[in-house]
Amino acid sequence: MNAAALFSSPEMRFGFGASGLGTLTWDIPDDVAQAILEEAWAAGFRYFDSSPLYGFGLSELRLGRFLRNVPRSDYMLSTKVGRYFVAPKRGEIPDRGGWVRPQPLKPVLDYSYDGVMRSLEQSVNRLGQGAIDIVYIHDLDRRNLGEDFNRHYKTAVESGYKALDELRRSGEVKAIGVGLNEADVAADLISDCDLDVVMLAGRYTLLEQPALESFLPKAVEKKVSVVAVGVFNSGILVKPPEAGGNYDYGAAPEAIIARARAIAEVCAEYGVEMPAAAVHFPYGHPAVKCVLVGMSKLKAVRQNMDWYKATLPAPLWQALKRQGLLAENAPTP
Template sequence: MALLTTKPNPANATVRPHAWLGSQLSFGGAPIGNLYESVDDASACATIAHAWRQGIRHFDTAPYYGYGLSESRLGAALNEMPRASFTLSTKVGRLIEDDAQQTKHSDGFIVDGRRARFDYSRDGVLRSFEASLRRLHTDHIDVLLLHDIGAETHGDQHAAILRQSLDEALPAMAELRAQGACKAIGLGVNEEAVCLEVMPHFPLDVIMLAGRYTLFEQQHSQAVMAQAQQRGVAMLAAGPYNSGLLGGANGPGNFYNYAPADEATVARAQRFYDVLARTHTDVGAAALQFPLAHPAVASVVCGLRSIAEVDQAAARMQAPIPDQAWRALRDAGLLEDGVPTP
C-alpha cells in the first residue's frame, strides 16, 4: 500500500516539501515502550515491520519511551530494512540510567530497573544522542527534537531550563545538524507557549506538538501554527486521538492528556461521534486526516502498539470523508473558526 503520497490540502494553500520526512502517517513509538501495558519484543518488532510494509516511512521515538526500550525495539526491527527507506525522529533532554531500585513509575511506562533524568546541558544532549544512535543501530537521525521543555512540565524551573535550552541544548543540536549527524532539529512538546518563547530566539526546522492541533482541540495551537507557517517551520501533529479520546470505533475513550478524562470532556467528545455518525464518518479517520489539511503540517504521528492498530490507522488514512462531515462539525461549533479541513 502506498500510504498518502498526496497530501490533503485546502484550496490555494502552498505545500512545502519536507525532504527529510518519510511519510505523512508516522509511527509513534511510545506504546511499544510499554506505555500503560507491556508489549513483548517479538510483538513490538512484528508491529514495526508491518508498519513499514504498510507504507509508513517515518518512525518517532525518544529515550524516555520505556527508558530506551522503544528505541531499542525500533532499532532491532528497522535494522532489517534499507536505511534509506525510512526516516527517524528521536529526542534529547533526558538521560536514561540504570537504577535497580526503580520498579514503579508514575509516567505509565512499565519498565523496571531504569530511570530517566532531565539534562538539557550540552554534554547531556551529546550523551543522549550517542546513546540513541547505539540503541537505534544507525549513524544518523533525520529529525532531532528537544523533549518536554515548558512551564507545564518544569514549573518553577521553567525559566532556567528555557535559558539552558537556548544557550546549550539547541546550539549543540545545531552543531550535530551541521556535522550531518541529523538533518533537522526542533522541539517535541505538549504546550504551545514554550514554542512561542523559543521561535523568536532560535531558528527551528520542525516542531512536534502533541495533542494541541487535533480534531478535538485547536484553541491552544492557533498562534504557533500561524508562526510555523510564517517562519517555514514544519509541524508534526502528534497525539491525534488526544490520548484515545477520539480513537474508539464506537465511542469516546476515557483518557485525555494522558490522564482520566472528566465528564465534560467525554461529553464533548461524544458530540463528535454523534455529529459524524449522521454522515456515516468514522471519527478516528477524521481525527487522523484533519491535521494534514493545514499547510504547516508535514505528518500526523499516531502511537501504534499492534499490527491491528497499524492496519486500522492505514485504513483510516485512506477512508473517504464527505465534505458534509466537515461542514457538520463547523455547524455544530466543534471546529475553531478558519481552521482548514481536507
C-alpha cells in the same frame, strides 16, 4: 534545511510513533513488538519516531533491532534528547513514570550542551544507526517541568540548542526541533531558536485547536514544519467514554466527553468513523506536514492506516463548524 522536504513524499506524511513499544500501556513482549513493526512496514509506514524516555531506552532498542534489517534509504528516523540514563545506585528504585516495565535504569533530565550530546550518543547506540534524520528536544514545557520550567528553558535555548545546531550544520542530522505539549511554548521556542520542525502533541486536534491562536501562524511565517501527534487526545477521539476515560493523559471531564460524543454524532451522520476524521483534520493546516500515531497493538496498525487512507466528504467539516464543534477559522482538508 527546509524540513518540509523531509515530508514531501507521501509515505513520510503518516508516521509510526514508537512510545507503545516502551510498554506505555501494557507489558508488550519482544515478539509482539517485532510483529507490530513488521506489520507497520508492510502497511506502508516509513517514518518512525522514538525517544530515550519510552521505556527508558526499550523502545529505541526494539526499533533499532527491526530497522537493521530494512534498507536505510527507505525510511526516516527521529528521536529526542533531554534525558540520558544511568545505572541506579544499589537499592535505589527509580520512578517508572507511566511505563509498565521499562529498563531498570534511572533517567537524568539534562538540556545542556553536554547532556544533549550524551543523550544522542546513547540513542545512536541503542538504535544501531549512524544517522538520525530529525532530533527533537523533548518535553520542554510546563506540564513536564513545573516550577523548574524557566530554568530548563533557559538551559535548552542557551546550551542544548547549540549542540543540535552544530550537528545540523555538520550534516550529522538533517533537521532539529522540539517535541512538546504546549502551543504557547512552541511559539516561544521557534522565536528563540532556529528550528526546522515542531512535534506538537494534542493541541491541534479535532477536539481542540488552541495552536491556531499564536503558534501555527508563526510556524507558517517562519517556515517551520509541524508534526501533529496526540491526534486522538489520548483515546477519547477513538471512542468517547460514558465516564472517565482517557483525555490528555488523564480522566476526561464531562464537558470533554460531551464534546467528543457530539463530534462522533456528526461524523456518523456523514458515514465517517470519528478516528478517521481525527487523523485527517490536522492536514488542513498548511503548517502541518505529517501526522504521527502511536501503536502498541497489532490490530491497530492496519486500522490506523485505513483511517489515514479513508476518503472523507468535504461537507463534514462545515457541519462541525456549524455546530460549534470546530473553530470557525480552522482550515480543513
